[in-house]
Amino acid sequence: MxxxxxxxxxxxxxxxxxxxxxxxxxxxxxxxxxxxxxxxxxxxxxxxxxxxxxxxxxxxxxxxxxxxxxxxxxxxxxxxxxxxxxxxxxxxxxxEAPLQEQPPNRPTDDHTDRDRAIQALAEALTGLPCTTTAGEQPDVRINIGPIGLHGLDVTNCHNIDITTTHTHQLTNAVAAMHATLNSSPPHTGTSLGPLSPADIPGFFDDLDLTELTGGIDANRPEKKGATAPRASHDLLGNSPVAGADDSDR
Known part of the structure; x- marks a missing residue:
C-alpha cells in the first residue's frame, strides 16, 4: 500500500x-x-x-x-x-525571483503597440460596469498576456478575477457586438468624411451661390418688382385679375 x-x-x-x-x-x-x-x-x-x-x-x-x-x-x-x-x-x-534577462546580442522586436493593446484590454475588463449579486465572490479568472516570447514577460501579464454573473454579462456584450458588426452594411465606394467645426466655414466659402440659383438674383431691390410677377406666372400660369368677376374673363 x-x-x-x-x-x-x-x-x-x-x-x-x-x-x-x-x-x-x-x-x-x-x-x-x-x-x-x-x-x-x-x-x-x-x-x-x-x-x-x-x-x-x-x-x-x-x-x-x-x-x-x-x-x-x-x-x-x-x-x-x-x-x-x-x-x-x-x-x-x-x-519572487528577478525577471530572467534576455540572452545578449539578441535582436529585440518592438512590441509597443501590442503591449498598449494588452494594457487597454485589461483596463477595459477591469472597469467593466456589471451588476453583482450580493455576497457573490469572483470565481472566474481571465489571463491576458503576450505569447510567442522567449522568457517571461510578467509586466504585460494581467489576471482579472470576475464573478459568474460578470462572465454571463461579458458574454452577452460580446455577442451583441458581433451582431452589430454583422448587421452593418459593407463599406463600398467613396464617401465624404464628416466635417469638423473648423472645416464648416471653409465649406460654405467655396459654394458659388450664383451658380446654384441659376443666375437669378431676386434679392436686389431693383429686380424684386420684375422677378416676383414672372415667378408667379411661371408657377401658376395665367391668374385672374383681382376684383374681376366671371363676366370679365
Whole structure:
C-alpha cells in the first residue's frame, strides 16, 4: 500500500511548471533546502497538483527560482526503485525571483503597440460596469498576456478575477457586438468624411451661390418688382385679375 504523508515544504522552484496530462493539472520540481543545511543535503522533489487554482498559479504566475511554500501529501514509492512525489494542495509565493534577462546580442522586436493593446484590454475588463449579486465572490479568472516570447514577460501579464454573473454579462456584450458588426452594411465606394467645426466655414466659402440659383438674383431691390410677377406666372400660369368677376374673363 502506498503511504501518503501530510507535509509542508519551503523551497525554490527548480523548473518551470508544465501542464499535466489531465486538464487543470501541472507538474514541476521544488528544491527543498532546510535551514542551515549543506548543498549536498538539498533534495529535488517532483511536484504535481490536480487543483485548478494551484495549477493556473504555477503555470502563469510562478517562475524558476521563486521561493515557494507548498502543502500537500508526500507519496512514498511502493517499491525500492520507485520515486517519491509531492501532491500539492496549496502554494504560496514567498519571494519572487528577478525577471530572467534576455540572452545578449539578441535582436529585440518592438512590441509597443501590442503591449498598449494588452494594457487597454485589461483596463477595459477591469472597469467593466456589471451588476453583482450580493455576497457573490469572483470565481472566474481571465489571463491576458503576450505569447510567442522567449522568457517571461510578467509586466504585460494581467489576471482579472470576475464573478459568474460578470462572465454571463461579458458574454452577452460580446455577442451583441458581433451582431452589430454583422448587421452593418459593407463599406463600398467613396464617401465624404464628416466635417469638423473648423472645416464648416471653409465649406460654405467655396459654394458659388450664383451658380446654384441659376443666375437669378431676386434679392436686389431693383429686380424684386420684375422677378416676383414672372415667378408667379411661371408657377401658376395665367391668374385672374383681382376684383374681376366671371363676366370679365
Amino acid at each position: 502506498i503511504e501518503r504523508i501530510p507535509i509542508a515544504l519551503t523551497g525554490y522552484q527548480d523548473t518551470a511548471a508544465t501542464p499535466g496530462a489531465d486538464v487543470d493539472t501541472a507538474a514541476w520540481r521544488i528544491i527543498s533546502s532546510p535551514a542551515d543545511c549543506e548543498a549536498a543535503d538539498e533534495a529535488i522533489i517532483p511536484c504535481t497538483t490536480s487543483h485548478p487554482d494551484v495549477a493556473r498559479k504555477l503555470l502563469t504566475e510562478c517562475q524558476p527560482s521563486d521561493l515557494l511554500r507548498v502543502t500537500g501529501h508526500l507519496t512514498l514509492p511502493g517499491t525500492a526503485d520507485g520515486g517519491i512525489r509531492l501532491d500539492v494542495d496549496t502554494v504560496e509565493i514567498l519571494w
